[in-house]
Amino acid sequence: MSAEAVKTFFSQYGLAERIQEFSISSATVELAAQALHCAPERIAKTLSFKQKKAHKNILIVTAGDAKIDNAKYKAAFGERALMLKADEVEPIIGHPVGGVCPFAVNPGVEIYLDESLKRFESVYPACGNPNNAIELTLPELEKYAPFEQWINVCKNWE
Numbered sequence: 001m002s003a004e005a006v007k008t009f010f011s012q013y014g015l016a017e018r019i020q021e022f023s024i025s026s027a028t029v030e031l032a033a034q035a036l037h038c039a040p041e042r043i044a045k046t047l048s049f050k051q052k053k054a055h056k057n058i059l060i061v062t063a064g065d066a067k068i069d070n071a072k073y074k075a076a077f078g079e080r081a082l083m084l085k086a087d088e089v090e091p092i093i094g095h096p097v098g099g100v101c102p103f104a105v106n107p108g109v110e111i112y113l114d115e116s117l118k119r120f121e122s123v124y125p126a127c128g129n130p131n132n133a134i135e136l137t138l139p140e141l142e143k144y145a146p147f148e149q150w151i152n153v154c155k156n157w158e
Contacts, residue, residue: 076153
């Protein structure tokens with residue numbers, strides 16, 4: 001269902017045919033990089049967080065080699081990083097673990113893009129299930145992911 005929602009989302013822009021489906025899993029950065037024959041850092045991983053103080057859930061899209069920097073996260077959001085538990089992800093976000101992406105998410109989920117992505121011309125986010133992805137340029141990612149803003153909350157990529 002999740003992958004179908006993303007395919008429907010991209011169909012309205014004539015981009016559904018660009019979604020690549022794999023016979024192998026692409027649920028992790030390493031597996032996605034193998035399936036796509038690209039560098040792991042070009043995988044646009046989408047991380048799911050719960051913000052208790054703000055009573056909301058957010059997604060942060062980062063480069064595949066980036067890690068959340070707790071101090072930067074707290075400076076940006078006023079609280080420590082708290083990832084959603086695996087069994088919370090699909091009901092809250094709308095996509096299963098391994099297929100989480102910034103497209104066709106449940107209402108009320110805020111999306112942020114991390115600056116670690118800005119060093120690439122194009123990146124590969126998942127498309128709603130753990131064996132697919134789409135290549136998007138950064139301008140396309142900005143256009144199709146209904147994001148709030150660019151943020152800098154990661155380390156280990158600079």
